[in-house]
Amino acid sequence: xxxxxxxxxxxxxxxxxxxxxxxxxxxxxxxxxxxxxxxxxxxxxxxxxxxxxxxxxxxxxxxxxxxxxxxxxxxxxxxxxxxxxxxxxxxxxxxxxxxxxxxxxxxxxxxxxxxxxxxxxxxxxxxxxxxxxxxxxxxxxxxxxxxxxxxxxxxxxxxxxxxxxxxxxxxxxxxxxxxxxxxxxxxxxxxxxxxxxxxxxxxxxxxxxxxxxxxxxxxxxxxxxxxxxxxxxxxxxxxxxxxxxxxxxxxxxxxxxxxxxxxxxxxxxxxxxxxxxxxxxxxxxxxxxxxxxxxxxxxxxxxxxxxxxxxxxxxxxxxxxxxxxxxxxxxxxxxxxxxxxxxxxxxxxxxxxxxxxxxxxxxxxxxxxxxxxxxxxxxxxxxxxxxxxxxxxxxxxxxxxxxxxxxxx
Amino acid sequence: xxxxxxxxxxxxxxxxxxxxxxxxxxxxxxxxxxxxxxxxxxxxxxxxxxxxxxxxxxxxxxxxxxxxxxxxxxxxxxxxxxxx
Amino acid sequence: xxxxxxxxxxxxxxxxxxxxxxxxxxxxxxxxxxxxxxxxxxxxxxxxxxxxxxxxxxxxxxxxxxxxxxxxxxxxxxxxxxxxxxxxxxxxxxxxxxxxxxxxxxxxxxxxxxxxxxxxxxxxxxxxxxxxxxxxxxxxxxxxxxxxxxxxxxxxxxxxxxxxxxxxxxxxxxxxxxxxxxxxxxxxxxxxxxxxxxxxxxxxxxxxxxxxxxxxxxxxxxxxxxxxxxxxxxxxxxxxxxxxxxxxxxxxxxxxxxxxxxxxxxxxxxxxxxxxxxxxxxxxxxxxxxxxxxxxxxxxxxxxxxxxxxxxxxxxxxxxxxxxxxxxxxxxxxxxxxxxxxxxxxxxxxxxxxxxxxxxxxxxxxxxxxxxxxxxxxxxxxxxxxxxxxxxxxxxxxxxxxxxxxxxx
Numbered sequence: 001x002x003x004x005x006x007x008x009x010x011x012x013x014x015x016x017x018x019x020x021x022x023x024x025x026x027x028x029x030x031x032x033x034x035x036x037x038x039x040x041x042x043x044x045x046x047x048x049x050x051x052x053x054x055x056x057x058x059x060x061x062x063x064x065x066x067x068x069x070x071x072x073x074x075x076x077x078x079x080x081x082x083x084x085x086x087x088x089x090x091x092x093x094x095x096x097x098x099x100x101x102x103x104x105x106x107x108x109x110x111x112x113x114x115x116x117x118x119x120x121x122x123x124x125x126x127x128x129x130x131x132x133x134x135x136x137x138x139x140x141x142x143x144x145x146x147x148x149x150x151x152x153x154x155x156x157x158x159x160x161x162x163x164x165x166x167x168x169x170x171x172x173x174x175x176x177x178x179x180x181x182x183x184x185x186x187x188x189x190x191x192x193x194x195x196x197x198x199x200x201x202x203x204x205x206x207x208x209x210x211x212x213x214x215x216x217x218x219x220x221x222x223x224x225x226x227x228x229x230x231x232x233x234x235x236x237x238x239x240x241x242x243x244x245x246x247x248x249x250x251x252x253x254x255x256x257x258x259x260x261x262x263x264x265x266x267x268x269x270x271x272x273x274x275x276x277x278x279x280x281x282x283x284x285x286x287x288x289x290x291x292x293x294x295x296x297x298x299x300x301x302x303x304x305x306x307x308x309x310x311x312x313x314x315x316x317x318x319x320x321x322x323x324x325x326x327x328x329x330x331x332x333x334x335x336x337x338x339x340x341x342x343x344x345x346x347x348x349x350x351x352x353x354x355x356x357x358x359x360x361x362x363x364x365x366x367x368x369x370x371x372x373x374x375x376x377x378x379x380x381x382x383x384x385x386x387x388x389x390x391x392x393x394x395x396x397x398x399x400x401x402x403x404x405x406x407x408x409x
Numbered sequence: 410x411x412x413x414x415x416x417x418x419x420x421x422x423x424x425x426x427x428x429x430x431x432x433x434x435x436x437x438x439x440x441x442x443x444x445x446x447x448x449x450x451x452x453x454x455x456x457x458x459x460x461x462x463x464x465x466x467x468x469x470x471x472x473x474x475x476x477x478x479x480x481x482x483x484x485x486x487x488x489x490x491x492x493x
Numbered sequence: 494x495x496x497x498x499x500x501x502x503x504x505x506x507x508x509x510x511x512x513x514x515x516x517x518x519x520x521x522x523x524x525x526x527x528x529x530x531x532x533x534x535x536x537x538x539x540x541x542x543x544x545x546x547x548x549x550x551x552x553x554x555x556x557x558x559x560x561x562x563x564x565x566x567x568x569x570x571x572x573x574x575x576x577x578x579x580x581x582x583x584x585x586x587x588x589x590x591x592x593x594x595x596x597x598x599x600x601x602x603x604x605x606x607x608x609x610x611x612x613x614x615x616x617x618x619x620x621x622x623x624x625x626x627x628x629x630x631x632x633x634x635x636x637x638x639x640x641x642x643x644x645x646x647x648x649x650x651x652x653x654x655x656x657x658x659x660x661x662x663x664x665x666x667x668x669x670x671x672x673x674x675x676x677x678x679x680x681x682x683x684x685x686x687x688x689x690x691x692x693x694x695x696x697x698x699x700x701x702x703x704x705x706x707x708x709x710x711x712x713x714x715x716x717x718x719x720x721x722x723x724x725x726x727x728x729x730x731x732x733x734x735x736x737x738x739x740x741x742x743x744x745x746x747x748x749x750x751x752x753x754x755x756x757x758x759x760x761x762x763x764x765x766x767x768x769x770x771x772x773x774x775x776x777x778x779x780x781x782x783x784x785x786x787x788x789x790x791x792x793x794x795x796x797x798x799x800x801x802x803x804x805x806x807x808x809x810x811x812x813x814x815x816x817x818x819x820x821x822x823x824x825x826x827x828x829x830x831x832x833x834x835x836x837x838x839x840x841x842x843x844x845x846x847x848x849x850x851x852x853x854x855x856x857x858x859x860x861x862x863x864x865x866x867x868x869x870x871x872x873x874x875x876x877x878x879x880x881x882x883x884x885x886x887x888x889x890x891x892x893x894x895x896x897x898x899x900x901x902x
Contacts, residue, residue, distance in 0.1 A: 134694030144887020
């Protein structure tokens with residue numbers, strides 16, 4: 001016997017808007033969140049594009065709070081949390097009575113702060129390192145700061161699983177509610193764009209080799225793709241025990257019915273293993289949801305324009321869905337949001353819920369030519385009208401993590 | 410550096426660190442009791458004073474820093490020592 | 494209650510007082526101290542100079558599939574501890590379905606030395622010398638990923654970086670995945686590497702003891718940063734019996750809570766710690782007075798030890814005075830994300846051997862810390878049920894309970 005888990009609210013701070021509706025309509029308008037970088041000086045970098053959250057410092061969402069102790073990631077998370085709590089009706093007074101928790105997925109969290117702390121110690125001497133910055137160098141800092149700001153005294157956890165962090169966090173939170181450990185949890189993910197991680201990706205050869213500010217690239221699944229573009233943001237879902245939400249008199253906006261995960265130990269070097277891991281993750285999620293492949297109405301892919309990984313994901317999805325991919329509408333919203341790392345899959349979840357309600361699936365921006373064996377006939381640059389009762393969200397990391405989530409309307 | 414400059418710089422630091430309006434920070438206000446700052450923030454203010462003015466303040470003296478006046482005085486003493 | 498029972502069948506540790514369960518346990522009971530002058534970097538610019546570093550670590554002894562040079566130090570520790578745990582549990586990986594063998598690890602800072610390398614180059618104006626290795630070695634999720642890569646595992650793979658409580662969180666998650674039937678066997682624990690970043694930070698907070706680590710002693714002045722890894726093999730009781738595995742103990746429950754109070758200072762009444770312990774007891778279905786031994790968080794800072802004592806008394810009331818509670822951080826220093834994993838292993842060993850390790854360096858009683866801290870000498874003691882407590886930056890608290898495995902015949 002396991003408790004049902006429903007979504008009762010969502011909060012988003014992204015390069016394409018700070019509400020689920022704003023995000024969704026931007027995606028459906030094919031607007032590009034990827035622009036020339038402004039957060040740091042990209043001179044000398046081969047890729048100078050990123051999907052930043054424009055003009056963000058958190059003040060407008062968190063007015064009246066002292067934000068100095070919070071780094072950018074913490075502010076993104078705290079802002080998205082505020083929006084999600086408002087969206088679901090979890091007011092301050094309600095939160096003083098119920099232990100609302102937070103499970104946050106993030107890949108780097110505080111890399112910028114860690115580096116700044118270390119560099120000041122190197123340059124001026126360890127005697128002058130900032131104690132306040134140190135408290136933010138732990139990877140659970142954003143979750144901790146957000147809990148303090150919003151009085152979230154329930155279970156507080158941080159999951160670090162690369163690109164799949166957000167989806168793993170949602171899965172982890174789902175299980176806590178299913179087993180009765182918690183009744184309400186914020187769950188999702190975040191990461192900030194910063195020079196250190198950006199440079200790391202560039203030096204690893206993962207970024208797209210185009211600085212076309214018209215933003216042709218990245219183009220997930222397209223035969224011309226040549227790398228990802230980094231993004232940032234925060235997206236949090238409010239997950240609740242279904243019966244508890246009913247008692248509260250709240251109408252859920254979607255239900256989480258299953259999740260699964262797997263791992264590719266070949267680090268992307270063995271196509272078969274890579275695809276098998278994706279396939280297994282999908283199968284586990286379907287099994288957990290008691291759903292058959294043909295019952296999936298819509299798919300949100302992880303594809304971000306990485307030459308090998310997009311391909312492995314496509315092959316893996318064929319395996320996971322028993323070949324039932326040709327008539328399955330698919331989108332890849334990282335075509336417009338970039339690879340927002342910890343926030344990525346959580347943004348996919350938000351977008352899927354919007355698609356379920358609005359009946360429109362955003363197109364894959366600039367998609368023109370796919371490889372000959374590409375298994376999705378219904379991948380298009382254009383929006384599609386869809387009737388989604390059951391949606392599948394897939395997330396694939398470049399260090400082997402695979403995670404899949406099944407939502408029901 | 411004269412006292413006025415030190416004071417202005419310290420107040421600017423406190424304002425930045427504690428997210429306060431510099432006008433709200435009186436010279437004698439207690440960081441803890443009047444400005445309601447926690448120990449980590451007060452420590453940050455003290456370390457920031459060391460950093461901005463490139464002085465090293467002994468631990469025992471650091472823990473004596475309770476107000477803007479204290480901070481200014483300790484910094485000034487250390488700057489004078491540095492010159493000598 | 495028809496729920497799967499989860500047991501500990503293997504223990505692997507890399508610590509400042511020895512590698513491997515046997516040597517570690519012998520040294521622990523003998524009160525060996527792994528604290529000494531820091532060797533891995535120059536501490537002359539600091540006012541404190543002590544650390545608990547792992548000496549003479551030879552990763553080549555434990556890593557065979559991956560290249561040691563491509564692994565960060567924490568990953569090396571983690572793989573070593575995992576290999577030792579698998580050996581200790583007598584696991585034949587070839588006989589298991591690798592899709593159902595997973596990894597759940599905790600950490601505080603991941604691989605901070607990689608950030609240090611990055612920063613050293615930046616400060617020296619040699620940004621161009623940073624290569625693909627930064628992204629290939631730094632992200633903290635790589636600790637769990639590298640374990641799975643080394644042993645070619647394709648099951649769940651999660652990193653839970655909840656700072657100094659991370660080990661307990663990782664073990665709790667492993668427990669949950671096994672109970673839910675997602676996995677058959679889990680490698681779970683924590684790892685952290687000594688770094689100047691961590692050392693600098695704690696030094697700046699004034700948290701590092703200048704001469705000695707003496708938890709609960711009236712003259713205690715602080716903690717000593719350390720490093721290491723602890724990995725436990727967890728599986729269902731049925732699975733263990735079928736394999737004929739030796740069982741150290743059974744994990745019967747856990748409690749997680751969040752202070753939502755302050756990033757580095759615990760709640761003034763230890764309220765979060767109280768909630769974590771209470772939840773763990775409730776979930777395990779046992780009464781406070783049933784606990785035979787508590788492995789304390791016991792860092793040795795004036796505040797932690799006082800608040801922890803307060804919290805224990807709050808939960809156990811009069812029974813607190815008859816339950817021995819010791820801190821092995823007196824010997825290992827604070828091994829950060831590895832700490833509570835190593836301490837959980839100690840609880841399992843305490844149950845297995847009916848012996849409890851001491852809190853060494855204890856000389857002067859403190860009226861605020863008036864419990865039985867097993868001062869200075871290990872003790873023979875009937876340990877039926879043990880509680881492992883851990884508290885972290887960000888207000889993350891976790892308590893784990895292990896019990897002697899009583900199997901009905």
